[in-house]
Amino acid sequence: MWQPTFTLLRKVIIPSIKANTKLFYSSKSRLPRSTVKLTLVSASVGVLVGAGYGGYTHYKINVKKSLAPVENEEYPFLQTAPVYRPHYKIINDGDTSNLQLVLFQYRTCPFCCKVRAYLDSRGISYDIVEVDAVLRQDIKWSTYKKVPIVLAKVDGGYQQLLDSTAIISVLETHLRDKSSELREVVQFYPVTRYLNDAGKDTTDITNKYFIMHNNAVPDEREKAAENEEREWRQWADRVLVHTLSPNVYRTAGEALETFKWFEEAGGWRQSFPGWECAVMVYGGAAAMWIIAKRLKARHNIKDDVRQSLYDAANEWTGAIKKKGSRFLGGEQPNLADISVYGVLSSIEGCQAFQDLRNHTDIGKWYDDIKNTIGRKMGKVVAATAHA
């Protein structure tokens, strides 16, 4: 579904941007040579950022693997730190994790929101790098080209962590048993590359929904809870996330509102000249409005797309009600609560989210987990110095 869009962007638009890099990063006074080019460049930024939800389909998780894995990659480990520019720092004075992490993200990407929700829930301090969605200069050093990426300072270098679910599982495994070094933990989550049904080179991470246990073997009750948590984490990635694009880009007006929110939440006005923001917002909204219809068909979203979103929310709250607890995890959120919250938080500023609150009873759980995580989160500080 996303392949044609990305192919067009990568093969036609991006080379044109690269050839005009100075133009793209030019100061406000240096305007592009042609309006057509300007529109293409800016709209493509908009589309890629808007692809936050839909772009996920470009990277399939555990899809039917028609071919055996063709290659095993060593988990990326860097001896020296890449050059990166943190935009924000989350500073938590009570952080006892001893972790030094950098999150490379798109602010409103649901997978990045999921990782932030996790890091904040654990009270971890970390740096945030906002990646430019078209040229992705800030992740040039990485062979893996999606976000989120987390870089962890470890003995002897920097351990790269990839894929939102795997990032959470690796860090959680480490935090539950700090004697397990991150470099060792990642060995349990091997990166695999394979050709998918469409013959496309695809990356996946084995065991990514599993938390590893060292000596503390879980009893039957804990195992059942872990199974449930795992199933709902998968549901967040495989069901919930696919309901988002068709909803936030449902009509041209909604798509525009969504992009205006991206502009605000992503701080585009601080990073791009005003004319460029305007074209990104309008161009991106138009493109995503069209593309969202194809995503809707691909993921069997109902014609009344809101209904699919409400159905997903009801399925989730129904499971919590059945347990009779505050969260799926009981009195405290578990990784499934955090994942579902993270994914949903990516549309918090959209009309679809307001409608969701009005037509389902997810609001109570949502506010509860948001406050719970918010109380543990460090303070956000704009980073001025470059690392």
Ligand SMILES: N[C@@H](CCC(=O)N[C@@H](CS)C(=O)NCC(=O)O)C(=O)O
């Ligand atoms: N399974 C990955 C999906 C990550 C993903 O698809 N990220 C999108 C942004 S939301 C991306 O980087 N797309 C760029 C591309 O596909 O080239 C995860 O959970 O982290």
